[in-house]
Amino acid sequence: MLFPASGGARFGLRSTKCIRFAKHGCTNRPFFHIVVMEKRKPRQGHVIEQLGTYDPLANAFGEKLCSINLERTSHWIGQGALISNSCAVLLGLSGLLPLHPTSYMLAWRNRKAAEEKSQKEETS
């Protein structure tokens, strides 16, 4: 029987949970569900609960859409669920958690690249 993607997996009370992406979509079109799973389960395994979605491809307005159920997410973080790096970045940008250092890193590297590019244009 098919298992619902939105959750319902059986899980141990004291097992390690993890908030991470479950990849959906198809070839050349990734789409992620933000889910709570047992940490040792495979990426496409049964999820305990779906917390949101993330579309990594920018739409016509140059936006990457992401939806998060903050109530449940904060509940699971309170229960001690680990958070994968990519999810931590998203949650930091959403304002639930402090900004992830990776975001800062990416920002200053982008800034630096833009600066160098503008300088190059000035000199040439």
Next chain:
Amino acid sequence: MAMYHDLLLHKNAFMNISPAPRLTYNKGSVGTREVRAAGDWEKVMISARHNIISLGCGARLWYPVNEATLSLAGSQTVRWRKPRWVPVAKSKMFKIPPRTITPKEEVVEITRLFNMYRTQMRAVRRHLWEESLRRADTSELSMQQAAEDEAEHQQILEYNHQENLRVAALREERVRKEFEANLARVEASKEKLAKQALEAQEKALHLITETQALVKTFIKREDLEEAIETAIANPIDYNFVIDQEGHIFRGCNTKPESIPEEDREKLLSVAQER
């Protein structure tokens, strides 16, 4: 209740993040090296399990091609892209990928940021844990809420009981009235039926008396000869004629001249017209 928070990430969102504020309280970080080594162990164990599974199934390829990258003994990376016995491509044989060099000040900054992030995350996690405890079913707040709910429920039950009593009294009154109305209706219908029965009896009696009267006129067998003789002796002529003035002349052989004018019988409709 699902409260979804929509998040829009712009292409250049990562340009606009301002430098992180400096945190004065920095706690020594956990050794990342040990953690990473443990992670590697786990991956190796998983891959071994997959090997066994694919062998048992009699699959075409015994090696898990689709497995993620994993490192063997921390020195060699196996991507499972090609079989283990295929050597490095000739064109790539002596290729040495350039080392990524992170500037020293950047390393310091990253370390600082990560230390800060871990500290903040610990605080956030603790806060959310306490929040979940506060909201748990067995917490003081929930118990209070449950007690309030129970009291409200009892109040509603009491109200329901009172309402039931009130409605029961109303219903009793209504049922009593209906019963009385039924009695009256039955009484009336009984009377009507008795009256109808009486009428029917009278009608039957009437019929009987009429028939008895009729029977008296019947000709009995012993009087038959006499009746026939009487009938022969008194012949009745049913013929008649009518003239234009509406006079009736009875009898087959009667002549209009034989009857005087004032004795002539007239048709009923003509007599009424006059």
